[in-house]
Amino acid sequence: MPLPRTAGQLQQFICATNWMRDSLIDYARVVQPLQQCLDVALNGKRKTKRVASGIAVDLNDEEVNSFNQVKMLLQQSAQLAYPRDGATFCLFVDASDVGWASILTQVAVWKPGVTVTDQAHELLICKGGTFHGAQQHWSVIEKEGYPIVLSCEDLDYVLLRPGGFKVFCDHRNLIHVFAPGQEIKKHVRGKLLRWSVKLMEFRYTIVHIEGTNNLWADLISRWGGSVTATTTVFKRVTRLQARAQRRPLLRPLDQDGFIWPTLTEIASTQAAHATAAPTGCERDDNGVLWGTVARR
Structure with missing residues (x-):
């Protein structure tokens, strides 16, 4: 008997074996992985034969082992007796x-x-x-x-x-x-x-x-109660690029490492941009341009 490839085939196998569960010892535990696989495949879908036949399933090692054990139970099914009144x-x-x-x-x-x-x-x-x-x-x-x-x-x-x-x-x-x-x-x-x-x-x-x-x-x-359940946790490693620290524009004094410029540095910078100097500015004794309103 080949492995089921669709949810419909798996559903048919479970339903067929369920008819004989009274003579299959430990059937509920053995078939549990297959039942869980079917529940996941049909989750949120109509559990009809037509819908199930269009859903592909790929059994893992535990489910394949369960499938083979159920087949062995069918081969070794116990013979049931008919109840007697005087027994x-x-x-x-x-x-x-x-x-x-x-x-x-x-x-x-x-x-x-x-x-x-x-x-x-x-x-x-x-x-x-x-x-x-x-x-x-x-x-x-x-x-x-x-x-x-x-x-x-x-x-x-x-x-x-x-x-x-x-x-x-x-x-x-x-x-x-x-x-x-x-x-x-x-x-x-x-x-x-x-x-x-x-x-x-x-x-x-x-x-x-x-x-x-x-x-x-x-x-x-x-039977099988000593098997320790294991959980596989997949960790995703994400590389994060540190964002460059932006220079504060509104409050430059809050910037780390801020140093007040000297009058010589101010005069040198103003001289490099002399053509952009506004009209009405005057130069003091240190060579620094001052606006008429801002000068103190």
Whole structure:
């Protein structure tokens, strides 16, 4: 598959792969550079196929790498199972500084006494995303709680069931905040309080799981999170020519280095311009011309 050369081709590729995002692990993070490239190309323009096909795009190294990774995700897409009424549903959630992830699985026959990692899980859906804007400044507990609330809202058609479901997270404080059947604590305020109210309509059991065992969701949320964002700053060097200091015409006495001329220098200068001397001037004993009015 060749690289897209127009915004229309890039838009078609993103829309086509988006149909399969439920089975593409870490799709949201991988496709983000391509989505940003498309947003920049279509900024201020109508997002129609005809307009997009006339806009050329030139992918940089990061965007080419994203394009190739999305193709690899298509090759390695996970097989999704069909939800069963009698199965035990498990929702694994995790978050990092840059993104979040949630994976919903089902276990046809739950084996008591067997750890959750050793159960026979069947993948139902996987979701993920990155934090934008003000979300990047959230506290750790807010970032960890966000995928729980968002997944329950988006997957309510599956999770609103008589048998309920299990939520597994590696943030112990969320157990006390989102624990069903308990009163909301007084210290829970603002956003977490509203999120707790939203979860009241669901029947679930929240369980703490060690981070080493929460491999699936942890892998998606942190994949690529260690990459340090770099910014290239281009400096433009401009040569400035110093303006010559203009000689003050109205106030010559304010000029730096001004020295009063001597009577001899004045007489010499007047002699050099004798033909331009005005009429009615008289010469004093020092040979300096004085006007009749100006003479003192």
